[in-house]
Amino acid sequence: SKEDFDLAAIYVSDAQYNRNIFFDTSPQAATMLVELLCLLVFTIRLVHYAKVIPRDKFWKDPKNICIIVILMLTLADMIIYGALKATNYYALRWSRVLRPLLLVNVTEGRQLRRAFRSIRNALPQIFYVFLLFMFSVLIFSLMALKLLGKRGLKTIDGAPYFTNYLEIVFDLYVLVTTANSPDVMMPAYNASFVFAIFFIIYILINTYIFMSVFLAVVYNNYKKYLKEEVRQLVRAKRHKMVRAFAVLQEQREEGGGPVVTQANWNQVVRLVQPDISNAHRELLWSVCDDNNQGSIGKVAFVQLADLLNIEVITLKSRPHPFHSVCPAFYLSAPSRLLCRMVQHRAFVIMYDIIILVNAIFIGLDEENPMIANSEWVFLALYLLEILLKLYVFEPRAFFSRHSFWNWFDTFIVISALIATIVNSAVKSSGGYTSRQILDIVFILTVSSFRFRTIINTLIRIGPAILTFGQLIIVVYYVFAMVGMELFKGKVKFYEKDSGNPAGAYCGNPLLQGTDFAKLNYCKNNFNNVVSSFILLVELTVVNQCSGFAAVTHVSARIFFIIFHILVVIVIINIFVAFVLEAFFVEY
Amino acid sequence: SKEDFDLAAIYVSDAQYNRNIFFDTSPQAATMLVELLCLLVFTIRLVHYAKVIPRDKFWKDPKNICIIVILMLTLADMIIYGALKATNYYALRWSRVLRPLLLVNVTEGRQLRRAFRSIRNALPQIFYVFLLFMFSVLIFSLMALKLLGKRGLKTIDGAPYFTNYLEIVFDLYVLVTTANSPDVMMPAYNASFVFAIFFIIYILINTYIFMSVFLAVVYNNYKKYLKEEVRQLVRAKRHKMVRAFAVLQEQREEGGGPVVTQANWNQVVRLVQPDISNAHRELLWSVCDDNNQGSIGKVAFVQLADLLNIEVITLKSRPHPFHSVCPAFYLSAPSRLLCRMVQHRAFVIMYDIIILVNAIFIGLDEENPMIANSEWVFLALYLLEILLKLYVFEPRAFFSRHSFWNWFDTFIVISALIATIVNSAVKSSGGYTSRQILDIVFILTVSSFRFRTIINTLIRIGPAILTFGQLIIVVYYVFAMVGMELFKGKVKFYEKDSGNPAGAYCGNPLLQGTDFAKLNYCKNNFNNVVSSFILLVELTVVNQCSGFAAVTHVSARIFFIIFHILVVIVIINIFVAFVLEAFFVEY
Numbered sequence A, B: 001s002k003e004d005f006d007l008a009a010i011y012v013s014d015a016q017y018n019r020n021i022f023f024d025t026s027p028q029a030a031t032m033l034v035e036l037l038c039l040l041v042f043t044i045r046l047v048h049y050a051k052v053i054p055r056d057k058f059w060k061d062p063k064n065i066c067i068i069v070i071l072m073l074t075l076a077d078m079i080i081y082g083a084l085k086a087t088n089y090y091a092l093r094w095s096r097v098l099r100p101l102l103l104v105n106v107t108e109g110r111q112l113r114r115a116f117r118s119i120r121n122a123l124p125q126i127f128y129v130f131l132l133f134m135f136s137v138l139i140f141s142l143m144a145l146k147l148l149g150k151r152g153l154k155t156i157d158g159a160p161y162f163t164n165y166l167e168i169v170f171d172l173y174v175l176v177t178t179a180n181s182p183d184v185m186m187p188a189y190n191a192s193f194v195f196a197i198f199f200i201i202y203i204l205i206n207t208y209i210f211m212s213v214f215l216a217v218v219y220n221n222y223k224k225y226l227k228e229e230v231r232q233l234v235r236a237k238r239h240k241m242v243r244a245f246a247v248l249q250e251q252r253e254e255g256g257g258p259v260v261t262q263a264n265w266n267q268v269v270r271l272v273q274p275d276i277s278n279a280h281r282e283l284l285w286s287v288c289d290d291n292n293q294g295s296i297g298k299v300a301f302v303q304l305a306d307l308l309n310i311e312v313i314t315l316k317s318r319p320h321p322f323h324s325v326c327p328a329f330y331l332s333a334p335s336r337l338l339c340r341m342v343q344h345r346a347f348v349i350m351y352d353i354i355i356l357v358n359a360i361f362i363g364l365d366e367e368n369p370m371i372a373n374s375e376w377v378f379l380a381l382y383l384l385e386i387l388l389k390l391y392v393f394e395p396r397a398f399f400s401r402h403s404f405w406n407w408f409d410t411f412i413v414i415s416a417l418i419a420t421i422v423n424s425a426v427k428s429s430g431g432y433t434s435r436q437i438l439d440i441v442f443i444l445t446v447s448s449f450r451f452r453t454i455i456n457t458l459i460r461i462g463p464a465i466l467t468f469g470q471l472i473i474v475v476y477y478v479f480a481m482v483g484m485e486l487f488k489g490k491v492k493f494y495e496k497d498s499g500n501p502a503g504a505y506c507g508n509p510l511l512q513g514t515d516f517a518k519l520n521y522c523k524n525n526f527n528n529v530v531s532s533f534i535l536l537v538e539l540t541v542v543n544q545c546s547g548f549a550a551v552t553h554v555s556a557r558i559f560f561i562i563f564h565i566l567v568v569i570v571i572i573n574i575f576v577a578f579v580l581e582a583f584f585v586e587y
């Protein structure tokens, strides 16, 4: 019946695109900010869910319970905070740290929950390596204390160097992040070059070997997880195709298994992919029914989902027009050498380098006539490339329907040529124009065309990078909230024009004369969410935290060490593992 | 005959240990320093080789030709240098850069040549990604110029900020190495937080994504190379076993293939592994001859090399003495709970953490009585662990011949206990002793025992790390030589006690007031080989080079950029790929 075909078509189409209808009905682009700010929405959602979903199912789902607990804790926190503030006590909005958990627990956070699960699975192994890593840091600290502690060395600030064990542990931990290299080693190195060997061995073991081992552990776990995911996907695809087969099957011969006839198969394929050509469809059928029996069994039917994804392009091999017109010339030795040169890898690389040089020239001084005229040279080179390619490749194949990029390339070069001519005409008639914006657009498009293999890969991993973005934002949010509680208002930024002398020490006398103030880091503070987030990005790259320990207490360093462990050792490594895997699949 | 058996035994033994007799006759520990310094040795070697090896073979080997060319170039360089010096002209010992090539081209440099080959294979792909990466840096530089160039911003030194295109390119390149983060972004960030987003996107793309892609490309190539190597190894092993089989084979049945009888097989196995027990040998035979025919074919014989590598341990399962003596108590619920707890993973982790805390305590103030007495607590905990394990595991199995680590553990704890008792006795009788050295030894041994899985892996990758060490040293040597030509004597270090005022600006007025002098980096110079090497290690970690551009010319930065590309992007990534692969094999 019609309904059967529709149902089968839906199964096949789902299998073809690995869709999961149950989940995809809710929009993926989570309205994150709204969700973070508006607890009310969550309550309404939850009440709505509780009404729709059967009671026992609702209470069995840990997500719902988690949301209820968070909502209640937040409410309690708000009441306590209000009461304490009203009676002028010091109050802490501790529940803010819980907010990201709301984000993680809603349906739209599925990707995010998956990423969290992947981290949780890797944690025991990471912890084990981390223990050994901490041992190594501690042993090296002990050795440093014994080697350097009693030599009376001083740092540039005149403070005693490597005399306190816990300070040494912290300094050597920061050395792993490379933030205080080479400063931490200079006093010892100035005393004798022999001590430099100690630091070199330390860096080799703890920065290079251990950080690689962390990556190895995280990557290994990630691969395991990914394999399981692919296995599930394949299973789901097969399951759907089997269900489609069950709808369409009929018993043809006695004793034989159930089959799908060519007529039914054709109808389903036409429903799934209405724009498929008859030739293409018949090709697919002949692949499935390789014994020419007029019907196919389950095994042959199941592969349809993958077959539909294969793109079929018909290519006609035609000789080059020059070849037909004047073969003696086109087949002569110099002409053939030219063809070989243009088809060589080095030709592509040469033009890549030409574009690179062009990109350098664009940024240089516009007023210099040599640089201003160089654009003509570059344009001539680009035109030459197109002409050479047209000479070597058959023009109709070069400009065929499927060779989108060749069209694009020619279009870009010709429009750049026109723009340059128009521009120089306007300029010579006295009008002012800036070529550079035009040039940037040009270089951007040309280079994006050149490197489309890599760029396509980067674009393909884009959505997953967004998942990592969410993950990072959740973790940053928690640290921003804790950081704001700990350090809010301790470091202040004054505009340069304000003339306030406190600007020289970030509004905190404790920072007077410190590197933090000298390097003008005052805007790196936890005073609001935006600057907290920017500071956390900086801390991810280089863990600079001496300023915050100075304005509060030495133990504030623990906050920065935990941040480094969680973000750099765990999350950034997962990100690297992810990029690695994405590239291995592509290459 | 006896000779046949000996020959077969040598083949099997070679296959078992993947030995390659032809290469292993020359000592691996290359006498590197001697080889570097003494050209004469090379000449003598070469003359000797030329006499021993047939003439046509000698001239076909690129290694020999390479050595001859280098020797001749070095000689020419020495003559030119001497002549120029004699006539008081400026002379350059340029041939020094070639010296490492000598090291690479001798027989002992086989590992090193292999590493170089692996790099050379990866270069085209790295170059392609590098082009795109440079594009990205250039495009971001152009955008930075447009965004920030005309706002009149100033750096902390009061210099104009982001107005020169090539300066921006360099600054953003250094940002990729994280060396100038967050300083390079602070002026823009101070102007408006919106500009921080520009830098965050830049870091995401160029520091995180591109550096991961470089790792991916290098790693991918490395894996390919490794697979080929393993394949060759397996082939060589098979080849040797087939030759051993050819020596021993006999025709037993008519029409059947050649076989090796059990008697011959036994004789060979006894020759290869004289200490093998009869039971073990019979077990191996029964694995090979699974049809009990008294003889084995080629296929079964070939696997002998792998079978010999399998360790066979006989374990007797005996009940615990407590179980036999008083089962009611030993099998009671609390006793079984205790057993389960001790066998749980958390028990191991708990004790790992206890050792970690112990390592922290050792470094703290010895005079504090609480800390001084804590060692008794730790010792009691370690003793408790051994007692608990003896309670749970069968003591004879725990202290069996194969459980070396259990013996070791018990020995360490008991000797630490005795040492602590002796020490406190000496102390209470007024003698001075330092417990800390003892403690460090103790912690080192205990932790090495604890983490033996990871440490074994690290030890196993040790020899390969040495190969990388050679590779790095060759590259460092070239850069040290070039660096010494460019920067020798430009930066000088004065001892603090010398009282020379030039020490404040490293003996070069151009450095007066620069960060380089302020941070006391004077000893980071290229004045001799040792300080050059230490400086290059520092540059590998964090690419700090502003000082050297200041004392010579802006273009000196090119030296540091090339160093970063070669060492960090190529070699360090190969190192990371290598550690990753080593861990994937182990885990």
Ligand code: NA
Binding pocket: A177, A178, A179, A541, A542, B177, B178, B179, B541, B542
């Ligand atoms: Na760094």
